[in-house]
Amino acid sequence: MTSILLAQEFKSPTIEYAKVAPLLIVFGVAIVSVIAEAFLPRRFRYPTQVVLSLGSLAAALVVTVGLAGSKLLAAEGAIAIDGFTLFLWGTILVMSIISVLLLAERAVDGGVTAFAAQAAALPGTEAEREAQARRLEQTEVFPLFLFAVGGMLLFPAANDLLTMFVALEVLSLPLYLLCGLARRRRLLSQEAAMKYFLLGAFASAFFLYGMAMLYGFAGTISFSGIAAAIGAKTGVDGLLLAGTALVAVGLLFKIGAAPFHMWTPDVYQGAPTAITAFMAACTKIAAFGALLRLFYVALGAARWDWQPMIWVVAILTLGVGSVLALTQSDIKRMLAYSSIAHAGFLLIGFVGVRDHISANTSAILFYLAAYGFATIGAFAVVTLVRDASGEATHLSRWVGLGKRSPIVASVMALFLLAFAGIPLTSGFMGKWAVFSAAWQGGAWPLVVIGVVASVVAAFFYVRVIVLMFFSEPAAEGPTVAVPSVFTSVAVAVGVAATVVLGLMPEPLLQLAARAAQLVG
Amino acid sequence: MSTVRVLFVLLGAVAVGSALLVVTTRQIVHAALWLVVTLGALAGCFLLLTAEFVAWVQVLIYVGAVVVLLLFALMLTRAPTRPDPAARTPNAWFAAVVAAAVAGVLVTTLVAGFSGAVIDLDRAEIGGARVTGGAVFSTWVLPFEVLSVLLLAALVGAIVLSRRDVPNRPRDAEAARDTEPARDADDRERSSS
Numbered sequence: 192m193t194s195i196l197l198a199q200e201f202k203s204p205t206i207e208y209a210k211v212a213p214l215l216i217v218f219g220v221a222i223v224s225v226i227a228e229a230f231l232p233r234r235f236r237y238p239t240q241v242v243l244s245l246g247s248l249a250a251a252l253v254v255t256v257g258l259a260g261s262k263l264l265a266a267e268g269a270i271a272i273d274g275f276t277l278f279l280w281g282t283i284l285v286m287s288i289i290s291v292l293l294l295a296e297r298a299v300d301g302g303v304t305a306f307a308a309q310a311a312a313l314p315g316t317e318a319e320r321e322a323q324a325r326r327l328e329q330t331e332v333f334p335l336f337l338f339a340v341g342g343m344l345l346f347p348a349a350n351d352l353l354t355m356f357v358a359l360e361v362l363s364l365p366l367y368l369l370c371g372l373a374r375r376r377r378l379l380s381q382e383a384a385m386k387y388f389l390l391g392a393f394a395s396a397f398f399l400y401g402m403a404m405l406y407g408f409a410g411t412i413s414f415s416g417i418a419a420a421i422g423a424k425t426g427v428d429g430l431l432l433a434g435t436a437l438v439a440v441g442l443l444f445k446i447g448a449a450p451f452h453m454w455t456p457d458v459y460q461g462a463p464t465a466i467t468a469f470m471a472a473c474t475k476i477a478a479f480g481a482l483l484r485l486f487y488v489a490l491g492a493a494r495w496d497w498q499p500m501i502w503v504v505a506i507l508t509l510g511v512g513s514v515l516a517l518t519q520s521d522i523k524r525m526l527a528y529s530s531i532a533h534a535g536f537l538l539i540g541f542v543g544v545r546d547h548i549s550a551n552t553s554a555i556l557f558y559l560a561a562y563g564f565a566t567i568g569a570f571a572v573v574t575l576v577r578d579a580s581g582e583a584t585h586l587s588r589w590v591g592l593g594k595r596s597p598i599v600a601s602v603m604a605l606f607l608l609a610f611a612g613i614p615l616t617s618g619f620m621g622k623w624a625v626f627s628a629a630w631q632g633g634a635w636p637l638v639v640i641g642v643v644a645s646v647v648a649a650f651f652y653v654r655v656i657v658l659m660f661f662s663e664p665a666a667e668g669p670t671v672a673v674p675s676v677f678t679s680v681a682v683a684v685g686v687a688a689t690v691v692l693g694l695m696p697e698p699l700l701q702l703a704a705r706a707a708q709l710v711g
Numbered sequence: 712m713s714t715v716r717v718l719f720v721l722l723g724a725v726a727v728g729s730a731l732l733v734v735t736t737r738q739i740v741h742a743a744l745w746l747v748v749t750l751g752a753l754a755g756c757f758l759l760l761t762a763e764f765v766a767w768v769q770v771l772i773y774v775g776a777v778v779v780l781l782l783f784a785l786m787l788t789r790a791p792t793r794p795d796p797a798a799r800t801p802n803a804w805f806a807a808v809v810a811a812a813v814a815g816v817l818v819t820t821l822v823a824g825f826s827g828a829v830i831d832l833d834r835a836e837i838g839g840a841r842v843t844g845g846a847v848f849s850t851w852v853l854p855f856e857v858l859s860v861l862l863l864a865a866l867v868g869a870i871v872l873s874r875r876d877v878p879n880r881p882r883d884a885e886a887a888r889d890t891e892p893a894r895d896a897d898d899r900e901r902s903s904s
Contacts, residue, residue, distance in 0.1 A: 201841075204849040211853075218860055225867055266853040311875045318875065331871045338864040345857060357854040361861045368868040400813075407820030430823055433816070 207265040210258060210272050213251040213280055214344050220247030221337035228331055237304070240333035241295045245288065247337065251344075252284040262710055264350055268413060271350040271484070271710050278556050278706035279347045279480040286472045286563045287340045289681045293465035293571055294336060298675035300581075305463045305574070306332050306372045307380075314377040332369060336469070339365040343473050347480020350488075352402045352412040352438075355481055359398065359441070362477060363391050366470060370462040375581030383461025390454045391444070398441025404434030405489075414489035421492040435490055435497050439504075442485070445478035446534045448504050449511040456519075459527035464582060467523065468570030471530050472563035479537055479559055486541075487548050488709050494544070501542040505637060508535035509644040516651045522573055523584050525651065526566070529610055532648050533562055536625055539637045543629025549707035551632060554624035556703040561609070561617035561692050568685020569606040575599055575672050583669035589655065591664025596671040600659045602686055607656055609689045611649040617692030624700065719759050726752035739789065743781050750774050761830055764840040 208215065224243045231239055255277055262273045270276075297304055306329045309322035342362025349355035371384025406412050408430040409420035421431065444451040459467045490497060512532025519525040537555055544551045576583050576592065576599070583589070593600035609618035622645060626638045674682075692699060729748040736742050750773045757766035800806075847855050 201845045202849060204852045206852070218857070221860070222863065225863065228867075267850050269851070269853040309876060310871050311873050322876075327876065329871060331867055334867060335864060335871075338860060338867075341857075341860065353851065354854045354857075357857050357861070361857055361864070364861060364868070365864045368864075368871065372871070400816075403817070404820055407824040410824060430820060 204267045206267075207263070207272075210261055210263065210265045211270065212254045213258075213284070214270075214341060214348075216247050216251045216254065217337055217341040217344060220244075221334050221341060224334040224337065225331075228334060233327075236330040237295075237297075237328060240330050241291070244291045244294075244333045244337060248284050248288045248291065248340065252281065252288070255280045255284060262708070264710065268350055269354045270345065270348040271414075271488075272348065273708060273710040274706035275480070275484070275552065275556070275709050276348040278703060279476060279559075280344055282556075282560050282563060283340065283343050283473050283476055286476065286567060287336075287343075287469070289564075289567050289684055290465060290469035290473065291333075291336065292677040292681040293468055293567070293574065294332060296465070296574065296675060296678045299574055299577065299672035299678065300374065302326070303374070304328050304330075304332070305374055305465055307374050307377060310372055314381075319377075329372060332372060335365040335369055339369070339469075340473070343477035346477040347484060349481065349484070350414050352405060352414075352417075352485075355485065356395075356398060356402060358481075359395060359445070362474070363395065363445075366466070366474070367391060369466045370458055370470075372466075373461070373463040376461070379461040380463065381461075383458045387454050387458045394441050394444035394451065397437050397444075401434045401437025401439070401441065404430050404437065408434055414485065417489040418492060421490065427496075431493060432496055435493065436500060438485065439482075439497065439500065442478055442482045443504060445474060446482065446537075447475070447531050448534045448538060449507040449531065450504075452508070452511060452531045452534075455531055456524045456527040459530070460521060460523045460584070464523070464570050464574045468567045471526070471566045471570065475530065475534065475537075476559045476563055479541070479555060483541065483552060483555065484709060487544075487552070491548070498542055501538060502634075502637065505535055505538035505542055506640055508532070508538060509640060513644045513648040513651075516648065519651075520586050521584050522586055522589065522655070523570075525586070525655070526569060526573075529648065529652070530566065532644060533610070535644065536622060536641055537562075539629045539634065539641045540625035543632035543634030543637055545632045547628075547631065548709075549704070551628045552707035552709070553700070553703040554621075554628040556706060557624050557696070557700055558621035560699060560703075561621040561689070564685050564688035564692070565606045565609040565616075565618060568682050568689065569603065569610070571678055571681045571685065572599060572603045572606070574678065575674055576669050577672050578669040586655065586658065587665075588669050590658050590662045591668065592658075592671075593660035594664050595668060599671050602682060604656045604659065605686060605689060607652040609693070611652040612645050613649075615693045617689045617696070620693060620696040620700075715759055719756060722752045722755040722759070726756065739785060740782070743778055743785065746781070747774055747778050750778070761839075764843045 220243055224240055227239050227243065228236060258272065258277055260274075261277065264270070265272050294304070294306075299305075303326055308325075308327040308329070309319065310329055312318035312322050339362050342358050342360070342365070345358035346355065346362055349358050367384055367388040370387050371381045373380035402412065405417060408428055409417040411417065411420070424431070440451060444454075447455045459471065462470065486497065508531060512528050512530075512535050516525050516528035516532065519528060537558055540551050540555045540558065573584065574582060576589065578588065592603075605616070609616035612618040612622040622641075626641060629635075629641075630638050726749050729745045729752065732745040733742045733749060736745060750769060754766045754769040754774070757763075757769060
């Protein structure tokens with residue numbers, strides 16, 4: 192007999208407004224900026240939007256820091272606010288602030304943002320040419336960006352499947368749109384948006400279907416309820432297995448793990464580079480947060496059921512990411528495959544868990560922060576290397592960049608070394624943390640595969656460095672645009688974080704260790 | 712067999728039969744109209760399950776709005792409509808297999824989750840507006856409010872993708888094209904200096 196809800200008096204819900212303030216600030220300001228978009232004259236829109244976005248994200252970050260030490264289920268149990276959530280909120284907000292700086296950059300493309308002058312004007316038509324000549328800008332990207340950030344904040348905090356699904360949609364939909372709004376190479380950008388949308392909708396459907404099965408298994412969609420149902424079950428339950436697998440598909444798609452990675456190279460290549468940087472860092476952070484919370488809190492007791500599946504996915508992801516990156520000739524595609532490989536490294540830390548879940552959680556938190564800073568920095572550098580048609584992303588155009596612009600090439604080289612995991616960079620500390628956690632969790636075969644994959648991956652990172660420094664520049668090479676303070680700050684923060692986390696990782700490692708407790 | 716059960720079986724048969732007709736008919740407008748029958752029969756099923764609020768929402772939104780939108784879209788893009796042989800895809804059998812599998816799993820899920828659940832008709836008020844509203848605005852209030860953000864984002868996106876501030880005037884456009892290369896050169900100088 193299932194219990195039946197009886198008619199009762201309405202009790203108003205308790206919402207801990209102070210505790211969910213970062214979410215409310217981001218969503219609230221996003222709505223304000225939609226209104227600003229509607230009523231402000233065109234020339235005021237860009238400065239207003241930049242100020243609103245930066246202000247709201249900074250305010251949300253301050254509030255998040257002020258919440259340190261909270262540990263509760265808020266908003267009728269819909270979201271869990273614990274150290275884990277707060278660490279991820281802080282990381283996502285810092286990365287979003289850097290991404291807004293990239294979004295707001297106007298200096299590298301002749302005084303306009305990198306987004307379509309008029310999204311409704313078809314590529315190659317008179318209307319498009321006129322929109323460009325009138326120097327129109329689509330400033331709606333800022334509210335859309337804030338909506339996506341809000342979804343990303345909700346995603347790793349969600350404490351039941353329904354909230355998690357809503358957050359997944361809220362973060363995805365604005366990203367689909369933003370991917371299609373590039374100013375240059377618009378057909379490529381629109382193709383990317385279309386592919387991302389269709390495949391993303393497909394993955395969401397998988398997630399929803401898995402949700403329905405888990406509900407059928409447990410009779411509830413709250414994580415603690417599912418965990419209790421798993422504790423009470425005996426033997427193998429088909430619904431639980433199928434539900435776990437389907438929910439995992441939805442999340443692994445967002446992470447970009449093989450075999451659900453097909454969208455990554457096309458979307459990363461076609462999307463405006465600022466959005467690519469944002470997706471590569473923040474979507475990955477939010478999605479890993481959700482994956483950890485769902486699989487450790489709700490499905491933790493069924494670990495023996497899902498670990499083999501994630502093992503296979505991790506090995507495939509490492510293989511696909513590091514081997515296919517070797518064959519790429521476009522820097523954005525190469526970085527896309529590199530992000531797939533990094534998802535593989537993170538999955539090693541995720542799946543190599545036996546008793547000490549907090550050790551794995553803190554390793555992954557550290558890795559996500561280190562990887563996020565480096566990847567935003569790397570994509571920011573990509574926006575600077577340009578020729579007449581926009582960004583010069585083909586690798587042959589990067590030949591001899593070190594001779595033409597030593598600073599930009601050195602910065603890029605630093606990020607690539609961090610990706611490769613060379614000691615004294617943040618990437619090394621991240622890999623070290625993840626591998627040692629997985630080793631102690633008994634996943635040593637995965638660690639061995641991971642080390643081999645990072646050697647293979649190091650090869651293609653170093654190949655770019657060799658191209659930049661040890662080849663003669665071509666006669667008609669690309670120019671390096673001089674960025675405004677926005678991109679300069681973004682790159683500088685990336686460089687600083689990569690170096691500091693490589694030399695002095697201890698403070699952040701300790702913070703991550705303190706943040707590794709999940710409430711459930 | 713009680714009256715309710717007989718009614719439920721009849722409505723279920725109507726729903727399944729008309730759903731099959733939706734996907735097999737060659738006339739696309741007929742498919743839309745058969746969809747009305749399917750959704751209406753489903754609304755009846757909801758009503759019998761004491762989910763009266765869901766039933767009326769089904770009628771108002773799905774029958775009243777979605778199908779009408781569908782017909783409008785057909786009218787604006789395909790009219791006049793006639794049987795379309797291209798509407799038959801060679802993947803139809805594959806879609807049928809997937810649909811059957813999905814139905815199988817869903818039925819299994821429902822049976823596993825709710826077999827034996829009994830609604831006490833004297834006391835229950837399960838799917839009424841009151842209980843549904845209570846659940847939406849208490850337990851699920853945060854996801855519900857965030858969903859409105861999703862709708863707003865979709866709205867903003869639709870406007871961004873479709874609104875034209877630049878009217879299509881051929882003469883102006885040509886003038887703009889003439890001045891564009893000069894501006895581009897200016898920009899490049901400014902950005903490289």
